[in-house]
Amino acid sequence: MLDSLLSGIIAVSQKTPFRGRGGYTNLPKDRQQVATPLEKGEAEAADVDRFFQFFPSAPVREEIAGKSILDFGSGYGGRTVEYVRICGANDACGVEPFQNAVDAGTALAAKRSLSDKVHFKLCTQESIPYEDRRFDAILTFDVLEHVADPRTSLQELYRVLKPGGSLYAVFPVYRGAFSHHLDYLTLVPGLHLLFGPDRLLRVVNRHLDARPDIIVGRHDRLPTHYKTGKPVLPMLNGMGLRDFKEAIEGWKVRSLTLNSIPDIVLGRRSLVSRLTRPLTTMPPVLAEPFVFNVAVILTRPAES
Numbered sequence: 001m002l003d004s005l006l007s008g009i010i011a012v013s014q015k016t017p018f019r020g021r022g023g024y025t026n027l028p029k030d031r032q033q034v035a036t037p038l039e040k041g042e043a044e045a046a047d048v049d050r051f052f053q054f055f056p057s058a059p060v061r062e063e064i065a066g067k068s069i070l071d072f073g074s075g076y077g078g079r080t081v082e083y084v085r086i087c088g089a090n091d092a093c094g095v096e097p098f099q100n101a102v103d104a105g106t107a108l109a110a111k112r113s114l115s116d117k118v119h120f121k122l123c124t125q126e127s128i129p130y131e132d133r134r135f136d137a138i139l140t141f142d143v144l145e146h147v148a149d150p151r152t153s154l155q156e157l158y159r160v161l162k163p164g165g166s167l168y169a170v171f172p173v174y175r176g177a178f179s180h181h182l183d184y185l186t187l188v189p190g191l192h193l194l195f196g197p198d199r200l201l202r203v204v205n206r207h208l209d210a211r212p213d214i215i216v217g218r219h220d221r222l223p224t225h226y227k228t229g230k231p232v233l234p235m236l237n238g239m240g241l242r243d244f245k246e247a248i249e250g251w252k253v254r255s256l257t258l259n260s261i262p263d264i265v266l267g268r269r270s271l272v273s274r275l276t277r278p279l280t281t282m283p284p285v286l287a288e289p290f291v292f293n294v295a296v297i298l299t300r301p302a303e304s
């Protein structure tokens with residue numbers, strides 16, 4: 001019966017603005033299913049400013065100018081290339097656990113004649129293939145929610161960052177209403193707060209069987225939360241705000257902003273955003289459904 005309810009919600013959402021986006025989100029709908037990796041990289045590049053907008057009080061673009069930077073989880077490499085091309089970073093390295101992503105970034109850097117300054121390397125879930133203290137700054141956008149164990153990733157990021165350097169990270173928390181990552185099929189918020197991951201997987205797969213127009217990697221197994229071992233939704237690690245705060249032990253927090261859903265939809269200065277901001281200061285378990293994402297700047301202490 002709960003399967004039918006969930007299936008019905010997803011079916012109804014297809015007739016509303018909450019219908020899914022069909023696939024890769026930055027591209028126009030008609031290109032999503034057919035875009036080449038290079039085109040996906042170009043779409044990321046066109047979207048480069050969105051990352052900086054999450055840090056309204058820090059001049060991140062200026063701070064990375066002239067620096068040697070790491071783009072952790074660089075996707076198709078579009079942002080990585082732009083960090084050098086339009087932000088003036090001295091050089092940029094993108095790391096990805098997938099060879100096709102490394103190849104896409106490498107091709108985009110070549111197309112922009114930046115192969116001497118922008119490089120891509122394969123990493124693993126456990127390690128980043130660079131020496132200690134290699135980078136002046138690290139940027140990472142929508143990645144920390146995907147890594148196998150954020151504690152391990154944050155330790156690796158600390159290791160490859162120079163003392164005094166900054167890590168700029170933006171990521172959603174698992175229990176955020178829009179964090180279920182089912183956007184290719186439905187944008188209905190909070191489904192994972194109401195239905196368990198096993199039920200979501202089963203029902204979503206049934207919908208995908210009937211939707212050959214949505215070409216996404218199918219998931220048949222659920223990953224588990226890296227600490228509790230409980231099943232979580234595909235491609236995610238289940239990290240909550242409290243988990244994140246535990247994982248950054250040793251880092252200095254320069255700023256940590258919780259962006260609420262009204263902040264994203266209406267802007268942080270809107271009246272609704274200001275009135276609802278106290279919701280994000282409640283204990284994490286209550287606050288997280290209202291949090292769209294976290295924008296944090298961490299520094300490796302200069303004396304470390």
Ligand SMILES: C[S@@+](CC[C@H](N)C(=O)[O-])C[C@H]1O[C@@H](n2cnc3c(N)ncnc32)[C@H](O)[C@@H]1O
Pocket residue numbers: 044072073074075076079095096097098101123124125126140141142143146147148153
């Ligand atoms: C949502 S995409 C974001 C890509 C890119 N940062 C952007 O903003 O367009 C998440 C990326 O994280 C990568 N990823 C997952 N686990 C990772 C890990 N342990 N280390 C580095 N990247 C990882 C995925 O392969 C994927 O490309």
